[in-house]
Amino acid sequence: MLRTASRPINESILITGGAGFIGSHLCDRLVAEGLEVVCVDNFFTGTRRNIEHLLDSRNFELIRHDVTLPLYVEVDSIYNLACPASPIHYQHDPVQTTKTSVHGAINMLGLAKRLKARILQASTSEVYGDPTEHPQTEAYWGNVNPIGVRSCYDEGKRCAETLFFDYWRQHRLQIKVARIFNTYGPRMHPHDGRVVSNFIVQALLGKDITIYGDGSQTRSFCYVDDLVEGLIRLAATPDEVTGPINLGNPEEIPILKLATTIVELCNSRSAIARRERPSDDPYRRRPDVSRAEAILSWKPTTGLADGLTKTIAYFDGLLSDDTVRRTLQGNRD
Template structure:
């Protein structure tokens, strides 16, 4: 495997037991680094990192990023925050604290250590966009007081903090905006559309579409996303971001439901419910910057990624039913 780093580093990954974090931890270990995986296990799970229990360069630390942390590392990846509406709306005040206080604590740590820090932001900073596809120059259309605001505005504030630390303290930052990502290790009850549809179909339940199914999303397979993370962190100091990381292929929610139904061979039917407040109607990244500055674009087509994800849920669902 091609190494993106010249030498071994000690790397902190916050949210490292989560869906994205655990895949990132795997890649960093494969590259020969030492990894501290930090997670409070609110949405992350030890299942995602069980295979690393005896790894000599892996360390798990249960900690909440809203509290200060004192460790010695060479690099930080800040991924800690619940990312699905079901989870981030469960405790919206804590969600905002995780984005804002967590960013302050990790930036403070990076400042003390004089190390590079990567931040996983989100396409939700664009809100329900009036510009399509979304470029990094677009400032967004976000409701500051709605049920999704704890996440959307928390992530926007975190970006502000990162760029202020960069300007004020000359901190080396890397900020990416993640668009819809899917793959193995998604939480089975996170309320996100891909996991929702797959779990419902495998259980023979009705597939629930909110709205009429015409709203669009762009789905990026997790391996592609993590490759984007690594390329961003390995880029030169002049590349701070924000940079969109996602798949520009656009599908309606109705089309996604049809694909899941066909691939699971289920007898499930599609049912429709009202669209939640502030749910974006369109979402597709412009990835020109990622392609230009990182030589990155997604490789895994939706059909292939869905098959891998369905295989994962086929394996774990029987185990979850026993818990």
């Protein structure tokens, strides 16, 4: 393992997308460590509920802002997490999604350059597209459709990575790039259309579990606490470590198996309902995390059943709100 970079005692950290699913958990960790955290979010997919418990903390500040516009703050380091990450949300306004990835990266990189700050980009496994290499290593260039319905997100993130490395080559900016694979846990958006949140909500409501295709397609799922630990370790590496580094769980599971596991953990009687598989939906996705293990001494430690149990408890509590429950009942097949 490489040595970690020294961290100032009173370091201030900007987290864009900080009220989102992953961002809010990252805010929790860094605030708990006593660091000054500036959370920026436009609340398109992030929610105030995710960070409300932090608002009275002396070392936490919330700014409502869209990263496609310039931002002027004084911080020591930046985590750039801002971008809708689920197909339902990023396809809602695909032009804005691309702007968030590209213009947002330009604005945050410009800020980091001015401040001489470290900056971490939350990239994605979607840069690999529908991979022909399995599992996916960071050296794999991907198999991405540049004009498909998912391209606004896939290519937006690929362009953001290009910008990060060009700023590193041209300006010697201290960059870190994390390629995040499927992450799940409490605070997932109930309307995000991802399989874990979909299946849990459907199972808790006693509705059919919707599977696209025959369910043989596979994914690997990383619990959010493990992912946040990986991000923090990557951000703390010395300047010569830029990434990209895969962060995810290398244990692969068929979607049908995930569905039956969630039904069992929810003690649900939901049946399986099959739908046509969406366009450009990858058939297999699993990270090679050997680089993260070697450089960060990191690997996920939360078992799927344990992580799902915690996530189910969160959604069960969310559904205790009658307004939320009625909304979800009206939006789930």
